[in-house]
Structure formats: C-alpha cells, structure tokens
Amino acid sequence: MRIYLARRLAQALLVLLGVSFIVFFILYLTGDPVLILLPPDASAEDVQKFREAMGFNDPFIVQYGRFLAGALRGDFGQSVRHGEPAFSLVVERMPATFELAGAALLVALGLAIPAGIVSAVRRNTLVDYVSTVVALLGQSMPTFWLGIMLILVFSVQLNLLPSSGRGSLQHLVLPAITLGLFTTARITRLTRSGMLEVLGQDYIRTARAKGVSDPPVVWKHALKNAAIPIVTIVGIELGTLLGGSVITETIFAWPGVGRLSVQAIYNRDYPVVQAAVFLLASTFVLVNLFVDVVYTYLDPRIRLR
Amino acid sequence: MSAETEPARVLLRPPAVRAGLVGPAPIILFIRRLARRRTALFGLVVVMLVVVAALGAPWIAAYDPTEQDITNRLRPPGSPAAAGRAHLLGTDHLGRDILARVLYGARPALMVGFAAVAISGVLGMMVGLVSGYFGGPIDDVFMRLADIQLAFPFILLAIAVIGVLGPSLPVIIVVIGVSSWVVYARVVRGAVLSLREREFVQAAHALGSGDGRVLLRHILPNAFTPWLVVATLDMARVIVIESALSFLGLGVQPPTPTWGGMLADGRVYISTAWWLATFPGLAILVTVLGINLFGDGLRDTLDPRLTL
Numbered sequence: 001m002r003i004y005l006a007r008r009l010a011q012a013l014l015v016l017l018g019v020s021f022i023v024f025f026i027l028y029l030t031g032d033p034v035l036i037l038l039p040p041d042a043s044a045e046d047v048q049k050f051r052e053a054m055g056f057n058d059p060f061i062v063q064y065g066r067f068l069a070g071a072l073r074g075d076f077g078q079s080v081r082h083g084e085p086a087f088s089l090v091v092e093r094m095p096a097t098f099e100l101a102g103a104a105l106l107v108a109l110g111l112a113i114p115a116g117i118v119s120a121v122r123r124n125t126l127v128d129y130v131s132t133v134v135a136l137l138g139q140s141m142p143t144f145w146l147g148i149m150l151i152l153v154f155s156v157q158l159n160l161l162p163s164s165g166r167g168s169l170q171h172l173v174l175p176a177i178t179l180g181l182f183t184t185a186r187i188t189r190l191t192r193s194g195m196l197e198v199l200g201q202d203y204i205r206t207a208r209a210k211g212v213s214d215p216p217v218v219w220k221h222a223l224k225n226a227a228i229p230i231v232t233i234v235g236i237e238l239g240t241l242l243g244g245s246v247i248t249e250t251i252f253a254w255p256g257v258g259r260l261s262v263q264a265i266y267n268r269d270y271p272v273v274q275a276a277v278f279l280l281a282s283t284f285v286l287v288n289l290f291v292d293v294v295y296t297y298l299d300p301r302i303r304l305r
Numbered sequence: 306m307s308a309e310t311e312p313a314r315v316l317l318r319p320p321a322v323r324a325g326l327v328g329p330a331p332i333i334l335f336i337r338r339l340a341r342r343r344t345a346l347f348g349l350v351v352v353m354l355v356v357v358a359a360l361g362a363p364w365i366a367a368y369d370p371t372e373q374d375i376t377n378r379l380r381p382p383g384s385p386a387a388a389g390r391a392h393l394l395g396t397d398h399l400g401r402d403i404l405a406r407v408l409y410g411a412r413p414a415l416m417v418g419f420a421a422v423a424i425s426g427v428l429g430m431m432v433g434l435v436s437g438y439f440g441g442p443i444d445d446v447f448m449r450l451a452d453i454q455l456a457f458p459f460i461l462l463a464i465a466v467i468g469v470l471g472p473s474l475p476v477i478i479v480v481i482g483v484s485s486w487v488v489y490a491r492v493v494r495g496a497v498l499s500l501r502e503r504e505f506v507q508a509a510h511a512l513g514s515g516d517g518r519v520l521l522r523h524i525l526p527n528a529f530t531p532w533l534v535v536a537t538l539d540m541a542r543v544i545v546i547e548s549a550l551s552f553l554g555l556g557v558q559p560p561t562p563t564w565g566g567m568l569a570d571g572r573v574y575i576s577t578a579w580w581l582a583t584f585p586g587l588a589i590l591v592t593v594l595g596i597n598l599f600g601d602g603l604r605d606t607l608d609p610r611l612t613l
Binding site: 011014015016018019022026027029136137139140141142143144145148149151152156236239242243244246247250251258261262265266268270273276277280281282284285 | 449450452456457458460464466468469541545549552554572575576579582589590593594597
C-alpha cells in the first residue's frame with residue numbers, strides 16, 4: 001500500500017516535470033520571444049540588451065533549467081499586459097474557476113447518478129429511453145452552442161437569469177449547466193452500464209434470494225460496486241471541466257483562469273499563458289493523485305497490486 | 306491475386322468452407338449485424354448526408370457563401386429574395402445566405418476531422434503496438450508520456466500552441482492530431498497485451514517470424530477493431546474541437562465559413578436575430594450525433610466489451 005502510494009507520487013512528479021517542459025516549450029515555439037515580450041517600437045540595441053538580461057542567448061537546457069527553478073518558486077515572470085507577476089494573476093482567478101468546475105460537477109453528479117440508476121433498474125421503459133436519448137444529445141452538443149442557446153432562452157427571452165459575470169448564485173446557474181452537461185451525459189451512461197453489469201451478478205441474486213427487498217439491493221449492494229468506475233471518471237472529468245471552462249468562461253464572461261488565458265493568448269501575454277497552463281495541469285495531476293488514493297480505499301484489489 | 310493461383314487458394318480453404326457448410330464471410334456477417342441496429346444505420350445515413358453536403362455544396366447551395374448583400378442583412382428564415390430564390394435559413398449580419406454557409410461549413414469540419422483522426426490514429430496505433438508488444442522500459446516511457454499529455458486541459462493547450470503558431474488549416478490539423486494519440490495508444494496497447502500471449506502469435510514466433518512481421522501481420526489486424534471504434538468516436542470529438550477553435554477565432558480564418566465562426570458572429574446578434582447562432586449549432590449537433598450513433602453501433606457490433 002505504502003509502496004503503491006510512493007510510486008504514484010513519484011509518477012505524479014515525473015508528469016509535472018514533463019508538463020513544465022511542454023509549457024516552457026510553448027514560448028520557445030514562438031521563435032524569438034523577445035519580439036513578443038518587448039513593445040514593437042523597441043530599438044535593436046534594447047532588444048539585444050533585453051535578450052542578454054533575460055538569458056535568451058543561453059543554451060536551450062540552461063533556459064529550461066532557469067524556467068523550472070522559477071516555476072517551482074511560483075515565478076513565471078511579469079505579465080506583459082498587466083505588469084503584475086503572471087503567477088499571482090492566475091492564482092487570483094483560480095477560485096472562480098474552481099467554483100464553476102465544482103458547481104458543474106455537482107450538477108453532473110446530481111443529475112447523472114439518479115438518472116443512470118433509474119435507467120438501469122427500469123431498463124427498456126420510457127424513463128430509460130428518455131434518459132438515454134437526453135444523454136446522447138448531451139454528449140453530442142457543443143458547449144458553446146448550449147451556452148448561447150441557454151442565454152437566448154433564459155436571459156434574452158424569459159429574462160430569468162443573468163447572462164454574464166460572477167457574484168450571486170443566479171450567476172452560477174447557466175454556466176454550471178453549460179459546463180456540466182457533457183460530463184452529465186458521460187456519467188449517466190457510465191452509471192447505467194455499470195449498474196446493469198452489477199445487477200446481473202450472482203451476489204445480487206443471492207441477496208434477492210435471501211429476501212432483501214428491492215431498494216436496499218439497489219442502494220447498498222449494487223451502487224457500492226458500481227461506484228468504482230464512477231470515481232475514476234470523476235477525476236478524469238475534472239480535467240475536462242477545467243479545460244472546458246475556457247469556452248464556458250468566455251461565453252458567460254466568467255472571471256476565471258480560462259477567460260484570462262484566452263485573453264492572454266490574444267494579447268500575446270505568454271508568461272500568463274504559461275502560468276495558467278501549468279497551474280491547471282498541476283491541479284489536474286494532483287486531483288488524480290487524490291482520486292487514486294480514494295480508489296485504494298474503495299477497491300481493496302488495487303492495494304495488492 | 307492472379308487468376309492462375311485462384312484454384313490453389315480455393316483448395317487451401319478448410320473443407321467445411323469448400324463444401325459450403327460454413328456461413329458467409331465475416332465482413333458480410335458484420336454488415337448484416339450492423340444493419341440490424343437501426344440507430345447505427347441512422348447515424349451512418351446522417352454522416353453520409355453531411356459528407357454529401359460538404360462535397361456538393363457548390364451545387365446544392367443557391368448562393369455563394371461569401372457573397373455579401375448589405376441591403377438584405379439579418380433576414381429571418383424563409384425570406385424571399387430576388388430572382389425567385391429564397392434565403393431558407395435567413396441571412397447574417399452581412400447579408401450572406403446562412404444555408405450556403407452551413408453547407409460550406411461542413412468542409413473545414415470534416416477535413417479537420419478526417420485529417421486529425423488520421424494523424425492521431427496512426428501515431429496512437431504505433432505507440433500502442435510497440436508499447437504493448439515490447440513492454441518494459443519502452444512501455445513505461447510511453448505511458449508516462451500519455452499521462453503528461455492527459456494532464457493538459459486539451460483546449461487550452463491547443464489554443465496556446467495555435468495562438469503562437471498562427472491559425473491555419475495545417476496547423477490546426479497537426480496540433481489536434483499530435484495531441485490526441487493517447488486514447489488510441491491505450492486501447493491498442495490493451496489489445497496487444499492479450500494478443501501477444503495467444504497461441505497463433507506464439508506459433509508465428511516458433512515458425513521463425515521476426516518481431517516486425519509478427520506485429521504487422523498477426524497482431525495489427527487483430528488490434529484494428531477497437532482502434533476503428535475509437536477513431537469513429539474520436540472524430541466526433543475532433544469536430545467539436547474544430548468548431549470550438551473557430552468559435553474562439555483560432556480556427557480556419559474568414560472568409561472561409563466555419564460553423565464555429567458563424568456561431569461567434571451569431572452570438573453578437575443573439576437578442577435580435579436568433580437564427581444566426583441556431584443553425585450552425587444545429588449543424589454541429591446533428592453531425593456529431595450522427596457520428597456518435599454510428600460509433601456506438603460499431604462498438605456494440607464489433608466489440609461489446611469495449612468500454613469507451
């Protein structure tokens with residue numbers, strides 16, 4: 001068990017190292033970062049001086065080493081646009097992104113698990129068909145279109161909910177539904193198929209044969225076993241949610257990391273882009289590490305590997 | 306195979322097949338089984354229609370998709386126009402025919418879809434084959450690379466790289482293609498892990514086949530089925546990503562019509578002209594739904610155990 005966790009931790013660190021390399025490489029891809037970081041009217045002499053000062057004349061590996069050392073201290077350089085440290089700009093917006101991703105996950109789990117269970121228990125009934133079709137539509141609908149349609153109906157036509165900004169709970173409703181829909185659809189389908197598989201197992205038949213009535217069989221015996229794949233997918237889906245927040249935040253003018261990074265890309269503000277990509281990727285790695293730990297408690301078979 | 310060798314090949318078939326005791330070829334069986342799934346068939350028809358729309362856009366559309374007509378801007382669907390023509394889905398803020406733009410918009414979507422899936426599919430297939438077959442340190446390296454790839458929020462990484470390199474069709478295809486190999490690699494690797502222990506693979510080794518031959522002739526054909534299912538379903542994902550990039554202004558650039566670009570334009574007029582954003586979105590939804598239905602059917606027919 002302890003060995004397993006230590007190995008997982010080492011893997012996570014290795015992944016973070018790889019992430020840092022790719023994030024560094026993004027700026028390297030631009031060719032000459034100086035031309036981006038300096039204003040266009042900078043003189044040739046200034047460019048040369050800046051290049052020397054920033055160490056852009058050093059070999060690739062030295063530059064990467066310096067970037068990594070900075071990243072570990074939370075130093076990604078100054079934002080070209082805002083003149084503030086890129087790291088703190090991104091960190092300031094993290095709570096908004098987590099709030100949105102968390103709300104979307106709650107929407108997804110709150111809708112998907114009951115829908116998946118009912119679908120599996122009442123297999124081939126009208127409820128099952130409706131939930132399957134809705135899940136399929138949800139999986140095929142592009143987030144940004146759903147967001148715009150929700151604004152059209154609930155903000156423009158019905159004037160019920162605000163279409164942009166953050167603050168009250170009302171502000172959270174449309175973005176959370178928009179961001180959560182794809183995940184809802186996936187978890188619904190996964191819960192349904194997982195429950196169907198578990199309900200067909202011998203131990204469920206045994207429980208039924210021993211006279212356990214229907215609700216406890218579903219809730220105590222079946223769901224506990226069907227929960228294992230759901231926990232895994234929640235970790236992976238969180239990555240989808242953090243990444244998907246780029247689009248959702250743009251549509252609803254949600255002041256989070258996603259919107260910040262899209263603006264930073266338009267402004268060629270690469271220190272901010274690097275900090276944002278690195279922090280979101282690190283969050284994803286840490287969440288999945290946590291999920292794996294939870295997993296070992298849920299499924300004792302993992303511990304023995 | 307030439308005509309002279311044909312009889313010899315027939316003789317080599319098992320006696321039961323020669324006597325007609327065994328049913329039709331697997332491919333025929335497969336098509337029959339797939340055809341029985343009505344939803345999969347429906348999905349296939351939808352996809353075919355989208356392909357026809359993309360290829361036949363110049364003949365189907367009554368208007369040029371970039372032709373502006375400022376006097377006829379923001380006309381609602383069904384508005385009559387000069388010369389007995391009509392704007393069936395209305396016009397946009399520059400007076401361009403939305404139906405024509407939706408039809409032409411299928412082109413970049415499908416092009417990016419096919420090309421990016423081809424790149425990531427081939428990359429993932431190669432990684433999966435090598436990783437699963439040789440195992441050990443090679444496998445470790447590839448699987449850690451996969452973890453690194455998965456750690457990135459995909460859209461954010463794509464827009465960062467495209468923002469740096471500049472948006473163009475080849476850049477978009479390569480960026481999506483190169484960063485989507487992980488699913489393929491994992492599925493193929495899983496298949497290879499069980500295949501390499503099978504008798505026919507061991508028999509091939511015993512008969513003196515080298516690793517390359519075993520991989521290409523014996524393992525690859527058997528790992529192809531799960532790969533095909535992944536490729537189909539991944540195509541849906543890629544089309545959504547292409548339109549998301551266009552929506553953010555980082556896709557194929559104007560004046561080429563893209564569904565995502567039309568949506569971004571339509572968003573501005575959402576309170577006055579709903580049709581601008583509605584129809585391109587429906588086009589994406591229908592295309593992606595069609596591919597998903599077909600992919601689900603393909604999976605259930607070919608490999609019901611595959612969990613995707």
